[in-house]
Amino acid sequence: MRYITDIQDIAEQGFSQPYRCLVDDEEYFVKGLRSTRISQINEWLCGNMAQAVGLPIAPFCLLQVTEEMIELLPTPKRNIGKGAVFASRSQAHCVLLEMAHIEKITFKQQIQLVAFDWFIQNMDRTQGNTNLLFQPHTQKMIVIDHNLAFDNEFQAAQFCQLHIFQAAAQKLANDFVYQQHMEQFLQPAITAYYHAKSQIPPEWHYKNEELDLPTHYPYHKIEQQIYHLQHGTLWSS
Template sequence: MLEVEELQEKATQGRTEPWLCRLSDDQLYYIKGPQATTKGLINEAVCAFLGRAFGLNVPAHYPAYLPAQMLTYNEAARQILGDGNSVVFASRQVKGMIEFSPSLQQSLPIQFAKDLFLFDYWIKNEDRTMGQTSGNPNLFLDGRSNSYVVVDHNLAFDPNYNFAQNAPLHLSYPFWFNQQQDQLWREYYSPKLEIALEGLAQYAASLPEEWLAAEPDYLAHISATLALFRTDNFWEALI
């Protein structure tokens, strides 16, 4: 397991206040710890895996060990990351990212926008919004590759997720509902979702024991939520 070797600074964005750190592979990562809750850390890891399997550009990610001595003389970090000797979620820094804004919305590639909308619906993620002037998109443009980077899934798998209320707030909503949808989308996306879900069991077995012990029934909830794409009701909401 990678280990945090240097705390650099708190990120200027993000409700869970991630910290930029250097890990033992000499790469920079944003880490989240207790401030995201154990469920949130599991969500981050599972959704990062699923997103990459689905074809989205999600940064490389790993669980990482945060030793207590890293926090001994850093009160600001300790208030957010706890007392250490814990396993955090680490998402590799992508340099040169531009935060998504309303001015970029109209230039989104249509297929990517539809993929993102469907993915967030699948994982029950309400935390990717955009209004006329602002929002919380959790989406960045990588200026070097001109591709979009998808981040921040700690609030996924919400049992109170309300599609009817949330969908119009999603930054990709206009792209999904800009034309009449039909069952062809089910035929297109179901195999992609099936492939991503089939790999989850093996990936989940690699999650930190500390996380799984703290939330022993949570993976079953996640799996049941994800399996809903095999039902008619899942797709009827999208037409």
């Protein structure tokens, strides 16, 4: 695991307000203790699952914040917390994906992302907040941010109406053939989930640095979705 060499500031965008950090000359958006353990675990698990199925997710990794660095930081930056953090590498020459870019994204990629978001019960990919990047020079989309996955308030109808790729969501909801294809597409996510779960840093199982408040991450939600995928009931709602 590599070590963060500089913590610059808090990013303005994003509900979880990640820190902009450097590892040597590379910039990362980092989610530490301030972003909550559940947010960190969501990012790690969903990032690995997205990577396994071949979605164009921004490169990510675990980085380390040393106790020595924390002691030298001003108070606001100390809230990143010591130990392992989730880091997504900054992407150059990108803009936030907007409605005008949709025609540049293939329908195959659209429906794959919709299927993945349905699988992880992610309501946080809407027309007003896409959590996607777009590279104008390559005409490619880059997937980011899964901190609000496995939403307690997930609603199927609202998901289909509000997703940035609404047409693909409606197609998937009503087309049995597409549903079968997407079930096959999602299969690698199952193995990736269990592998990523086994690699979660020990300190993430606690909400605080004193390691006396368990995180109580809802793994059962993911495993319920895996059950539905394996038994052909993922789209039943």
